[in-house]
Amino acid sequence: MTAAPDARPITVALVDDYDVVLKGLAHLFDEYRDRVLVAEIDTNRAVSDAVDVVLYDSFAQPESDHHEIDELIANPRARRVVMYTWNFHPELVESARQKGVHGYLSKTLTAPQLVAAIEAVHAGELVFSDQSRRAPSAPGLDWPGRLHGITDRESEILALITQGKSNADVAALTYLSPNTVKSYIRSVYRKIGAASRTQAVLYGVQHGFTPDTHRIDHWMGGP
Amino acid sequence: MTAAPDARPITVALVDDYDVVLKGLAHLFDEYRDRVLVAEIDTNRAVSDAVDVVLYDSFAQPESDHHEIDELIANPRARRVVMYTWNFHPELVESARQKGVHGYLSKTLTAPQLVAAIEAVHAGELVFSDQSRRAPSAPGLDWPGRLHGITDRESEILALITQGKSNADVAALTYLSPNTVKSYIRSVYRKIGAASRTQAVLYGVQHGFTPDTHRIDHWMGGP
């Protein structure tokens, strides 16, 4: 299990709405290009290449039922679909399982662990990370505002607010309590110097917290 | 007084933060290029050409004391400074007078009236429009959202909100009652389909309600 079942690296497409998130994730595979190759990066675009595995990052997804998973499962170019997320709420895990995902992986996995999990999925296994409580994201991952000292969780909250979501919406989407959302809002406001939601949203618009819409083919000379 | 005192057209610079506002204003002079020539259009930029008259449009200015007037008066390249506005609140008129403006003109003036007023200012007169109550803007003027059915007043309110101002701030800046501001907010939300302030701000960001920052020289072949 330490090498791919065949000699060709596994091709993956990375899917999410935030450029910086996907680029950080893509870089996780830099040292594993003999085993896993990033063929495509899609922000808000359908997967266009035929790939072995689609890795779908759930950062700041605006729909809680993840209808985008349905689309990825139905896409003939996506051989295997894997969810990549912090969120292990039982409803979500079960829903994804029933939609037919081949893997449900934690963003806390280190790069080698992630590569191994992708290989297992590619080999036909169903791989569900065990995750009982929130832990730090794997080193190397990225998210909007990270360089400004904004944590990954705060970043997701601010991204959802910048999409126009109310606190109640954000709570429902993240499976957090409304009180928790308020706490995150307070802490991120302090970090960006916002005195109101509008100011926070304007900051978000100007600093990469709005969804992107483009595709990157041939990431670092990939196929 | 129907022709300029000398044979050279009066050169004017137009100053405001909103591109579409200034372009609409510039077009007012299209048929009067023998008398008034637009030499420069500045959004958030200092006047760089030597001009006869600077026409300073007050649309959605974020500071009520108009410190920008001080800068224009002090600018040696601006021979005469004229305020162009809907707002005839006595405090504002008096403040501008004391700062040394050479004219305080209403946006309700028709193009010929405006040209005549500019000529009078150029000739050395102090020209203050008489304006007791709000009337419709002159035909030909423009503002963000006009094509979407948003009135000039609604447009200014939404522009200020999109700058991150609270209702109280907006009321102070526009010399309106907070109740009036709320009424405008309600009506503009209906027109743009916004259910919250954040949604309205996101609309504003995407539809030209944020301040611009550039200069246009040689408007339509001008000097």
Added chain:
DNA sequence: GAGTTTTACACCCCCAGGGGTGTGCCGCCA
């Protein structure tokens, strides 16, 4: 003339949001 729209404003009601306080757990570091 009647109806509509726009400007300007009042008042009632209420909740979404944000200020504050605090708890508990975990991981990390000096």
Added chain:
DNA sequence: TGGCGGCACACCCCTGGGGGTGTAAAACTC
């Protein structure tokens, strides 16, 4: 070990903002 930061959450208090109702005057349209 103590302190700090992050995640997750509770509760209190209050106001900014937005839903609603209405008035008045002027301009515009059919």
